[in-house]
Amino acid sequence: xxxxxxxLKTHLRKISKFENALSxxxxxxxxxxxxxxxxxxxxxxxxxAGYTFKEFTSDKTFELLLKxxxxxxxxxxxxxxxxxxxxxxxxxxxxxxLFIEFQIESxxxxxAWQLAKKEDDFNLFKPHLxxxxxLSKEIAEHLGYEENRxxxxxxxxxxxxxxxxxxxxxxxxxNFLINLLEKIENSTRPKKDILIGKFEVKKQKILSExxxxxxxxxxxxxxxxxxxxxxxxxxxxNDVRITTKYDERDIRKGIFGTIHxxxxxxxxxxxxxxxxxxxxxxxxxxxIHESQSRFWENIIGRSYNFWKxxxxxxxxxxxxxxxxxxEEFWRSINTxxxxxVRVEADEVTYNLHIMLRFEIEEGLINDKxxxxxxxxxxxxxxxxxxxxxxKSYKEGVLQDIHxxxxxxxxxxxxxxxxxxxxxxxxxxxxxxxNIDEKIENGEFIEILNWLREKIHSKGKIYEPQELISQIxxxxxxxxxxxxxxxxxxxxxxxx
Amino acid sequence: xxxxxxxLKTHLRKISKFENALSxxxxxxxxxxxxxxxxxxxxxxxxxAGYTFKEFTSDKTFELLLKxxxxxxxxxxxxxxxxxxxxxxxxxxxxxxLFIEFQIESxxxxxAWQLAKKEDDFNLFKPHLxxxxxLSKEIAEHLGYEENRxxxxxxxxxxxxxxxxxxxxxxxxxNFLINLLEKIENSTRPKKDILIGKFEVKKQKILSExxxxxxxxxxxxxxxxxxxxxxxxxxxxNDVRITTKYDERDIRKGIFGTIHxxxxxxxxxxxxxxxxxxxxxxxxxxxIHESQSRFWENIIGRSYNFWKxxxxxxxxxxxxxxxxxxEEFWRSINTxxxxxVRVEADEVTYNLHIMLRFEIEEGLINDKxxxxxxxxxxxxxxxxxxxxxxKSYKEGVLQDIHxxxxxxxxxxxxxxxxxxxxxxxxxxxxxxxNIDEKIENGEFIEILNWLREKIHSKGKIYEPQELISQIxxxxxxxxxxxxxxxxxxxxxxxx
Numbered sequence: 001x002x003x004x005x006x007x008l009k010t011h012l013r014k015i016s017k018f019e020n021a022l023s024x025x026x027x028x029x030x031x032x033x034x035x036x037x038x039x040x041x042x043x044x045x046x047x048x049a050g051y052t053f054k055e056f057t058s059d060k061t062f063e064l065l066l067k068x069x070x071x072x073x074x075x076x077x078x079x080x081x082x083x084x085x086x087x088x089x090x091x092x093x094x095x096x097x098l099f100i101e102f103q104i105e106s107x108x109x110x111x112a113w114q115l116a117k118k119e120d121d122f123n124l125f126k127p128h129l130x131x132x133x134x135l136s137k138e139i140a141e142h143l144g145y146e147e148n149r150x151x152x153x154x155x156x157x158x159x160x161x162x163x164x165x166x167x168x169x170x171x172x173x174x175n176f177l178i179n180l181l182e183k184i185e186n187s188t189r190p191k192k193d194i195l196i197g198k199f200e201v202k203k204q205k206i207l208s209e210x211x212x213x214x215x216x217x218x219x220x221x222x223x224x225x226x227x228x229x230x231x232x233x234x235x236x237x238n239d240v241r242i243t244t245k246y247d248e249r250d251i252r253k254g255i256f257g258t259i260h261x262x263x264x265x266x267x268x269x270x271x272x273x274x275x276x277x278x279x280x281x282x283x284x285x286x287x288i289h290e291s292q293s294r295f296w297e298n299i300i301g302r303s304y305n306f307w308k309x310x311x312x313x314x315x316x317x318x319x320x321x322x323x324x325x326x327e328e329f330w331r332s333i334n335t336x337x338x339x340x341v342r343v344e345a346d347e348v349t350y351n352l353h354i355m356l357r358f359e360i361e362e363g364l365i366n367d368k369x370x371x372x373x374x375x376x377x378x379x380x381x382x383x384x385x386x387x388x389x390x391k392s393y394k395e396g397v398l399q400d401i402h403x404x405x406x407x408x409x410x411x412x413x414x415x416x417x418x419x420x421x422x423x424x425x426x427x428x429x430x431x432x433x434n435i436d437e438k439i440e441n442g443e444f445i446e447i448l449n450w451l452r453e454k455i456h457s458k459g460k461i462y463e464p465q466e467l468i469s470q471i472x473x474x475x476x477x478x479x480x481x482x483x484x485x486x487x488x489x490x491x492x493x494x495x
Numbered sequence: 496x497x498x499x500x501x502x503l504k505t506h507l508r509k510i511s512k513f514e515n516a517l518s519x520x521x522x523x524x525x526x527x528x529x530x531x532x533x534x535x536x537x538x539x540x541x542x543x544a545g546y547t548f549k550e551f552t553s554d555k556t557f558e559l560l561l562k563x564x565x566x567x568x569x570x571x572x573x574x575x576x577x578x579x580x581x582x583x584x585x586x587x588x589x590x591x592x593l594f595i596e597f598q599i600e601s602x603x604x605x606x607a608w609q610l611a612k613k614e615d616d617f618n619l620f621k622p623h624l625x626x627x628x629x630l631s632k633e634i635a636e637h638l639g640y641e642e643n644r645x646x647x648x649x650x651x652x653x654x655x656x657x658x659x660x661x662x663x664x665x666x667x668x669x670n671f672l673i674n675l676l677e678k679i680e681n682s683t684r685p686k687k688d689i690l691i692g693k694f695e696v697k698k699q700k701i702l703s704e705x706x707x708x709x710x711x712x713x714x715x716x717x718x719x720x721x722x723x724x725x726x727x728x729x730x731x732x733n734d735v736r737i738t739t740k741y742d743e744r745d746i747r748k749g750i751f752g753t754i755h756x757x758x759x760x761x762x763x764x765x766x767x768x769x770x771x772x773x774x775x776x777x778x779x780x781x782x783i784h785e786s787q788s789r790f791w792e793n794i795i796g797r798s799y800n801f802w803k804x805x806x807x808x809x810x811x812x813x814x815x816x817x818x819x820x821x822e823e824f825w826r827s828i829n830t831x832x833x834x835x836v837r838v839e840a841d842e843v844t845y846n847l848h849i850m851l852r853f854e855i856e857e858g859l860i861n862d863k864x865x866x867x868x869x870x871x872x873x874x875x876x877x878x879x880x881x882x883x884x885x886k887s888y889k890e891g892v893l894q895d896i897h898x899x900x901x902x903x904x905x906x907x908x909x910x911x912x913x914x915x916x917x918x919x920x921x922x923x924x925x926x927x928x929n930i931d932e933k934i935e936n937g938e939f940i941e942i943l944n945w946l947r948e949k950i951h952s953k954g955k956i957y958e959p960q961e962l963i964s965q966i967x968x969x970x971x972x973x974x975x976x977x978x979x980x981x982x983x984x985x986x987x988x989x990x
Contacts, residue, residue, distance in 0.1 A: 020539045028519060032718060218531075220531045
């Protein structure tokens, strides 16, 4: 390998060690930090984040990139140059004052959002959201785009995918989902209330750890802790941590929240050491990352065969399930219903929640919608897609933090995750034999090894569309997801 | 305040934020880090520690110090200049190559020490210790000293105290302790075995937390966790964490370990925000720090009045103590005996363990003793001071990690802590009324407030001898400790 390429890697890995510290500071903030430390913690994070930004956007990075470019021979090294260059150029395009203003305003907007949600008053959030939208548009202008201003933001989360592609994809998928939902609504529902009861947190923890171990989550290279909102964070190579939250009344949150984060963690745990500390040592995109969490949470974790293996353990820990058949339990964890809150939505309605958000934020960024129109627009789309209307802002337009954070372009990742997951699943079925049998025997290592080979080991070397093409022979195609839902819910609801 | 002084403070506080991150990385390493992450963690810590060292020893620090010096008017600002300058000059005196060599050798020595202790083979450690001693001597030569090479190292832990002062102090203190021990050995012993049993960790935790709250440990600005070796660490202002270790068989370790660390933590929690992030925002010295832990652990925590308040709680949590009288319990937690291991030693014998170590390490640094003489020298002094001989290296010369770390000059801090604690206690008795009554009512806030006013709020503004003079009207005087022991152990052993 060339000398300059080596120098570039050393330089980037050096910066990444400060990012490792930042990850730990964030993890601790959400898990164990004493309450009164929050102000100082923000200052520490601000200082170190500022330093890593400064180092990454330094002339040194630029010079090393220039010199190393011609030395890159392998796919991996070429990808390193491409991804690093792109990130470098993007950071350079945003004027520092704008970046700082955005940070400050988004911090204020988060506080305002929290208060607005608590008070159920959209007007408390409105002026802040207006600022955030304007700043995001300004940032998009600096980043640049060809056709659609939203492209510039979407690219932060899903490189290589255009707003137009997404918009083209929506109508048929939406129609399918609305139709399926209609059919389901007209059939007999599973009993969901069997999942509601009194589930001791200590016992839920035992169950979660049991499942994690079986799914090959490596507790010597990771941890499971508690936090208000579940998340996955990589501190360093061999240190990938997930959190969960147990609901004493509803056993689903703990189980499927844990499996979801486990999916993210298995991705992170599978990224090779040689890529770590480099800009290609991450997931391919937010959508691909989400495909891994949704794959394990829904396709595997909500499958009948999965519970064929785990149901005895569940009834051992919570004996009251022994009165409920596996069949009944499986149907109940796959209940589909019209609901107001995204994070509680099932596989069928989830993407409708996302479409609504995507359409609204795309409209905001392209001046087709005003912030003041938001509550009405929200309720109108809820009525149209899900047939229900929120009675409060907090169950409606104020439910998610994303816009307060200024994360425009993020929401589509959730939908893309579901679509990629199904497409990946069908490729897996072609490649591996007797998948169902393995799942019902609690053997997941072959599935994981396949995912590692096809996805995890690649890090961010390939853009999502290239990666999914390598795996499945075609670009993102929502029909896999449609087929998957059709097949699964026909069985569950006898459609 | 002058502009340059302000700039200096900003510069130092900026560096301190990276030190905050380092503290968290260390805390996590000892508490929650997954096993496989240790190699990467060492790299992260190394990189960030290197950065803070580079920044602190930079020309910028030097220039700001020079410019700010004349602007310092207050005692606090003058102390800031003095302490910062001293630390800066010390760091500059050691050649970077020597510093790095020392880090590498001490890391190797720690591994060798662990193995040697496990295998009970001094020879495995010997060549490493020889290197560490030689490097420490070299460092001492670079740091400089007037009379005694050991002074240069002692100054790292106890500024303002000379080896000569220490050596002069020893004979009478040693004679007193050996005599007292002799008398105690010839009298009736308390029953220590009542403290041995089966103490559930969960219950010990409840007891520890109860005591910590009563001692005004602020759980909103701190935490209690578990680790292999108990320690106190400050992450940032309003974030002071302690750890403890519970022994299921011996209840003393958990209780007194926790109170000991609580003493350190109360000191750290009492350092004012305005000093934080500056070199004067720490404890005055290791000895003064240890005085706070020993004060709470021994003088308060092993007092009769303390247990008058806490014994009902103890018997509530561990009902088997209801068969044992408070008097009997109190005597048993103050059992004095000849023992081999420092960390398990009582108040009377503890300082004898320290003297032995101090004399040996002073001899090593001043070429009066060779590393190869160590085992014999150790056993000879053990016989002389404590009348017993270790049967193994691990219970003898290999028991402590300090020399593997290259922390020559540290051991005296433990003894000084005991001496300062007694001297501080007698001053407290003069200043506050009805101390005993307050303690037996579980009211510790006035004692804490007094310590805060006299010690904690001062940070590192004053050197230890000046601080103790302000409090007690005289420099360090071991007679207070002698008086304290005499009075206490006469009662316990009816001498």
